[in-house]
Amino acid sequence: MTPILRAQDIRVTYRDHTLLDVPDLTLAEGEVFVTIGPNGAGKSTLLRVLAALQRPKRGWLYFRGNRIPWRRALSYRRRIAVVLQDPLLLSMSVYRNVALGLYLRGRWGAPVRKRVMHWLDQFHVAHLAHRPGHSLSGGEAQRVALARAFALEPDILFLDEPFAGLDMPTHLEILADLRRVLRETGCTTFLVTHDRDEALALADRVAVMLEGSIKQVGTVDDVFLHPVSEEVAAFVGVENRIPAHIVSARGGRTHVLLPGGERVEVLGEFDGTGDCLFCVRPEEIRLHPMSSAPLPPNSLRGRVVQSISLGTQVRVIVAMGETLWRVEVSRSTWRHLHLKEGDDVYITIPPQSIHLLTGSAAVTQGKDTPYP
Template identity: 50%
Template sequence: MNNTILEVYNLQFKRGNREILNIDHFALHERETIALIGPNGAGKSTLLQVMALLLKPTRGTVEFRGVPATPRNALAIRRRMAVVFQEPLLLNTTVYENVATGLKLRGVPRQEIKKRVGRWLELLGIAHLAGRRSHQLSGGEAQRVSLARAFALEPDVLFLDEPFSALDFPTRLSLLNELDRLLKDTGIAAIFVTHDFSEVPYLTDRVAVLKNGRLVKTGTFEEIFKVKPRRENYITSLYRVFESDAAG
C-alpha cells in the first residue's frame, strides 16, 4: 500500500539456537494504531525492538517508508521513531530536562526545545511539574513525562511497550483516553504492545496476534475477538483466538 510507513519481510530473530521470531510480513500504515498481543513469551517486545531498530534481526528486512534499514541509515530512521517502555527510564533531573533530552541530542534549537517541551507538558497535564525531579513523581506522573518526551520528538512512529501495566486502573484508564486523543490529533502511527486486553479497544485500529514468535492472526477488534468493542465478554474471547485452529 502506498500509505505504508513501516514494513517487515522474512523476519527472523534468534538468541543462540533458539528462534524467537519468524514473521513473513507485517505492515503499519499512516495514522494507524496496531495492538500487538499474545501470551507471555510470544515475542511481542522483541518484535517491537526489532521494528524500532533497537535489535538487529538474524534475517530479514525492516523498511521505513519503503527504504530498507541498513547500518548506514539506521540512526536517521531511528530519529523518526520514539519508544515508550513499561518503566519510564527517566534521568535523575527535572521533568523539563527529561522531556528536553531527546531534542537536545537531535540538535534542536533552544527556542524550539522550549516551545515543544512546554506544549507537551501542558497537553499531558504536567506543566506544574516542570521543575520537579524525577524521583519525586508518582508512577502515573512519571509515565506522563515519558509520553511527553516521546511526543516532543514529533516521531512518525511511536512504539509503546506495555507502558501502563504497572499503573492502577483509574490512572491507566485516564492515560489510555489521553493517548487515544493525542494519537488522533497528531496522526502519529503507533504499535502498542499489551498483555492487558482491556486496553485494546481504547486505542487500536487493528490487532495482531503473536504466538510462538509467529503472527497467527491480524484484523479489526471485532474480527479477532468476535465481539463488539467495550462489551464485558470480549476478554474471555481472547482465549478462543489462541486455542482456535486458526491460531495453531
C-alpha cells in the same frame, strides 16, 4: 492504505531457540496497530526490532520503501520515538528529560521550550517541569515519558506496555489522554500489550502474537469475534469453545447441533460439514429467567452452577448437560434476574455473535480456559 513501515522475514533467535519469526508485517500511515499476546510471546522483541533498537538474526525493515541499514539506523531512529513499560527517566529535571530527545538532535532555544511545555501540558504534567525526574510517582513518570516521545513529533510511535505497571485509575486516565492525543495527532502507532481492553480502546488493527509468531492480523471485530484458530480464540477471550456439528449451511445461515442435541442457528454460511468448534464470547450471551416469554431464537435451557463477582461484571456458569457455558452480565442485570445457584435459566446466543471454527482449526480443541 499507505505503508509507512514494512518488516520482512524477521527472525530473532537465542541459541537454538526461535524467539521471533515474522515473515511480513506492514504498518499503515496513521494507523494504531496493537499487538496483543501473553507474556513471553515475543511482542517486546518485535517492538525493539521494528524500532531498530535490536538487530534481528535475519530480516529487513523498510521505512517508506527504503531499506534501513541495521548498522546505521540512527536517521530512522530519529524519525520515531519509543516508550517502554518503565518510564526510565534520567536523573535530570522533568523539563530536560522531555527536551533531551530534541537536544540529541541538536535543537535548542525557544522552539524547544515551547514544544516541551506544550507536550507536558497535553499530558497534564506541566506543573512538574522543574522537579527531578526521579522524584515522580509511577503515573506522573509515565506521563512524562509519553510527553518525551510526543515532543519528538515522531513519524512512528512505539509503545511497549506503557500502562502495565500502573494502578487501575491511573491506567485509565493515561489511556484516555493517550487516546485523545493519538486522535488529534494521527500519529502512526505500534503498541504492544497483553491487555485486551487496551487493544479494544485504541486499535485500528490488532495482531495476535503467540509463541513468537503472529497468528492473526485484522480489525478489532475480525480478531475478537472471528479468531482464526482456537489458540487465538482462547487468548482474545472467546471462552465458550464447544465442539459441535454442522448440519446445514444455506441462505446465509448455518445450523449447528450442540453436544446435548440442541439446534442453534448461526449467521453466515460456514464452509464444511461435520465437526466444528462453536465459539462465543461470554459477554455476548444473554440470560432470561424461566418466566420470560416469548423467547428469542437460539434460547437454550440450562442451570446456574456458579456466579462469581468480577467487580462491575458478574460471571455466571451455566450447565447444560455436560457442557458448561460462561456468561458475563453486568452487575445490575444480574440483580434484576433474581437468580441463584441451582436455578433453571435460559441462555440466548445471538446468531450474529457466534463464530464457527471449521476444518483443521476445529481439531486443536481441548485446551480449556480456566474460570473465572
